[in-house]
Amino acid sequence: MTQPITPRRPAGPPSIDELMTRFLAAGSVSDAPECGDVEPHETTGGFRPSSSSTWDEANAVFRLFGVEAEKVTAPPEWATFASLALPVAAVPMAAGLFPQRVRTIPTNAGLVAAPEAVPGLSGLHAWVRKALGSQSPTALLLASGIAAGLGSWADAEAALVTAEPLCVGSWRQVWENQQAAIQWLRGETDNAAVTWTQHGNQDLVAINRGMAELFARKSGHGCRALQDAADRLPDESGWSHLAKLYLSLAKVQS
DSSP: OOOOOOOOOOSSOOOHHHHHHHHHHTOOGGGSOOBTTBOOOOTTTTOOOOHHHHHHHHTHHHHHHTOOOOOOOOOTTHHHHHHOOOOBOOOOOOTTOOGGGBOSOOSSOOOOOOOOOOOOOHHHHHHHHHHTTOOOHHHHHHHHHHHHHHTOHHHHHHHHHHHGGGOOTTHHHHHHHHHHHHHHHTTOHHHHHHHHHTOSOTTTTHHHHHHHHHHTTOTTTTHHHHHHHHHHSOTTOHHHHHHHHHHHHHHHHO
16 A cells, blocks of 8 residues: 655754744734733843944944944943833834844834934933034934934934035945935835935845835835845844844735
8 A cells, every 4th residue: 555645844943034934924922812820921022232232233334335434432321222122113224223223023014103202311412412513424424313213303414414515425325325214213204215215226225125115015015125135234233133034024924
């Protein structure tokens, strides 16, 4: 008698990307059934990034665009700001921003709300205002991203305006990407998406284009751009990890 053929199981454990896709497809832990006296919680809640890693990621865009940026020391109260568990789901890659701001798995990509003003942190606000008088494009672009993260839109715009005439040559693309990031964070998502789509160096802003398509629920949900970003960004970069997270979410929703 012919024996039934048992399907062969794939060799080795599933990849991290596959596990992430399964996790996202399963939905939020808040949808899980009751488990007696055990209450499930969000698994990422206890994670707190180091101030040095977040500051390194906040400067990563300069390395990726290949410009000669100045070495800027982390501003006062940066560690406190970086540790705040702000409800942010869509963070563009730009100066002064860092991927570790995404603390909750965005299982329902949709509208992007502009960050509210962050109370306190007078030392960080003072650093931003001091940077507005600088002639350093590095400090000014960092200040614009930090100000946006603080919800200080007037300072974010002022830093961009001051930096624009200083950003010539290869710096121009860094400035354009920064402008789009500020627009995105303010809720001007359509304007930001247009800038990233028309950007001169598509490879370097692939993560931002893919993120914009994902959260705007465009056709394909940014899969191609996010795959490009995941392939091109350095493996050790937190931005690469964020691109892979967004890619897994895009695959679930496409």
